[in-house]
Amino acid sequence: MIDATEAERWMRDALDEARAALDHDDVPVGAVVVAPDGTELARGHNRREQRADPTAHAELEALRAAAAALGSWRLDGCTLVVTLEPCAMCAGALVQSRVAGLVFAADDPRAGAVTSLFDLVRDPRLPHRVEVRRGVLADASTALLRSFFTSRRYTPQRQGARVDEWGGLENR
Numbered sequence: 608m609i610d611a612t613e614a615e616r617w618m619r620d621a622l623d624e625a626r627a628a629l630d631h632d633d634v635p636v637g638a639v640v641v642a643p644d645g646t647e648l649a650r651g652h653n654r655r656e657q658r659a660d661p662t663a664h665a666e667l668e669a670l671r672a673a674a675a676a677l678g679s680w681r682l683d684g685c686t687l688v689v690t691l692e693p694c695a696m697c698a699g700a701l702v703q704s705r706v707a708g709l710v711f712a713a714d715d716p717r718a719g720a721v722t723s724l725f726d727l728v729r730d731p732r733l734p735h736r737v738e739v740r741r742g743v744l745a746d747a748s749t750a751l752l753r754s755f756f757t758s759r760r761y762t763p764q765r766q767g768a769r770v771d772e773w774g775g776l777e778n779r
């Protein structure tokens with residue numbers, strides 16, 4: 608697992624990547640995959656609205672790019688650094704990809720599947736478990752998400768996203 612200093616360094620990159628989602632009006636979530644040798648393998652950000660794809664979360668974008676770069680679905684020894692606690696889909700993908708570590712920033716109390724609602728990546732019933740570091744630069748990620756949700760004008764057709772609660776994250 609990468610140390611606390613490295614985790615913060617990579618989280619800054621993940622936050623930069625998250626900001627790229629703002630260019631296409633997607634919820635700003637970003638992810639970086641760090642190789643076992645401590646170099647960057649791939650990164651990705653949320654493109655759900657841009658692609659009209661329910662699976663285009665930052666984590667899956669980054670994992671797909673990392674696997675393509677390696678030419679292997681197995682991401683042994685890699686660490687995924689992401690600005691928001693992964694949902695059930697992405698937590699499942701982390702287990703499937705066999706990553707060694709997960710670093711995340713803000714908790715997602717409405718959909719998080721690593722701490723908040725479930726703990727899929729450390730469930731002993733599954734064949735692979737992931738080491739977790741939680742809360743790295745969480746305030747910066749929370750500020751970015753809040754500014755996104757409060758700056759948008761919501762209309763009923765925007766899938767129920769609301770400013771009035773942190774549950775705006777359900778729109779990610």
Ligand SMILES: [Zn+2]
Pocket residue numbers: 664666693694695696697698
């Ligand atoms: Zn997800």
